[in-house]
Amino acid sequence: MTSVLELRRTAALRRAAVRATFAPSVHNTQPWRFVLRDGELGVYADRSRRLEVLDPTSRQLTISCGSALMNARVSLASSGFGAKVDRLPDSAHSDLLARITTTDQPDTSAGFAALDSVLELRQTNRRRFDDEQVPAEVLSALEETAAAEHSTLFVVSREEHRVAVARLTRTADVLENADPAYRAEIRAWTTDDPGRRDGVRELAVPYLDGLIQDEVPLRVFDIGGMGSPPPGPHSTRSQCLVVLGTEGDRPIDWLRAGEALERTLLEITKRGFAAGPVTQAVEVPSTRIQLRAELGLTMYPQMLLRIGRAPLSPAARRRRLVDVLVEDA
Numbered sequence: 001m002t003s004v005l006e007l008r009r010t011a012a013l014r015r016a017a018v019r020a021t022f023a024p025s026v027h028n029t030q031p032w033r034f035v036l037r038d039g040e041l042g043v044y045a046d047r048s049r050r051l052e053v054l055d056p057t058s059r060q061l062t063i064s065c066g067s068a069l070m071n072a073r074v075s076l077a078s079s080g081f082g083a084k085v086d087r088l089p090d091s092a093h094s095d096l097l098a099r100i101t102t103t104d105q106p107d108t109s110a111g112f113a114a115l116d117s118v119l120e121l122r123q124t125n126r127r128r129f130d131d132e133q134v135p136a137e138v139l140s141a142l143e144e145t146a147a148a149e150h151s152t153l154f155v156v157s158r159e160e161h162r163v164a165v166a167r168l169t170r171t172a173d174v175l176e177n178a179d180p181a182y183r184a185e186i187r188a189w190t191t192d193d194p195g196r197r198d199g200v201r202e203l204a205v206p207y208l209d210g211l212i213q214d215e216v217p218l219r220v221f222d223i224g225g226m227g228s229p230p231p232g233p234h235s236t237r238s239q240c241l242v243v244l245g246t247e248g249d250r251p252i253d254w255l256r257a258g259e260a261l262e263r264t265l266l267e268i269t270k271r272g273f274a275a276g277p278v279t280q281a282v283e284v285p286s287t288r289i290q291l292r293a294e295l296g297l298t299m300y301p302q303m304l305l306r307i308g309r310a311p312l313s314p315a316a317r318r319r320r321l322v323d324v325l326v327e328d329a
């Protein structure tokens, strides 16, 4: 007979899968699948949702799944359980990114319970950020957060580094947009269909008319010129910019980077700040190499984020649970 404790564990793992689906994902592809079986939650990559043009190596897909894994860990802590996570446990099955089982010791040191309460408030914000500086103590806390997840957060503070980030982002943005296949992929993942549960909603991207030339341009989702928030995110080199990176550049590092990304984003949300990825410069191989060289980084850059204060943005949609979670009785 199933004990009450086993039922509680299963319920906590199911909740963890539900909470995992709130994670950010590249182009809101939600490239994950969860399998709940025998007291274990498997986190799988769904490579049928990989962006073939933007992400041929699955780097960003794996970062997205790592973010989902972090949400699952946070959820388990708030349900009163610890999480034992085996990352990439089976080399014969590379789609199995993590196996999660519960322990009786929740990780209280990480403040995960407080992060669970802001999990649904976290969002990618592409609006104009106000001029308020992000305090140094907040940035130090974010550096510690990333370090706790085997990653490094580099705050872009020197003027020559800001100039380099802006220039390399513009270069990468031009190179990407020069490729019709990249533009077609973006178009396929930008949507104004109220019934669609994936993709980036036009409501959440700024109106761009080709005349706006931001210093650190956000990715142009609005191929049809139909974006909604007020025009001009005014993304400048003087806003708070951070690079998140890892020591290596293999799938395990990408998974860890995703965990670090989401934990950092939740910490940012908890403190009342907004954030959004601006990742063009780390996607194009030549600008990624230059970014490392010009910022003097030994780590591999995985994400570039802008942080600031801004009004909320319309929430992104999520796929239905039945489409992402398999449960065995």
Ligand SMILES: Cc1cc2nc3c(=O)[nH]c(=O)nc-3n(C[C@H](O)[C@H](O)[C@H](O)COP(=O)(O)O)c2cc1C
Pocket: 022, 023, 024, 025, 026, 027, 028, 029, 060, 061, 063, 064, 067, 122, 123, 124, 125, 126, 199, 200, 218, 219, 276, 277, 278, 279, 280, 315, 316
């Ligand atoms: C690996 C990764 C890369 C991303 N790159 C960008 C980007 O370059 N520009 C952008 O506006 N959003 C970017 N995003 C944010 C996603 O578009 C966003 O997470 C998704 O649309 C879901 O929306 P939400 O974060 O508000 O839940 C990225 C997210 C991830 C995980």
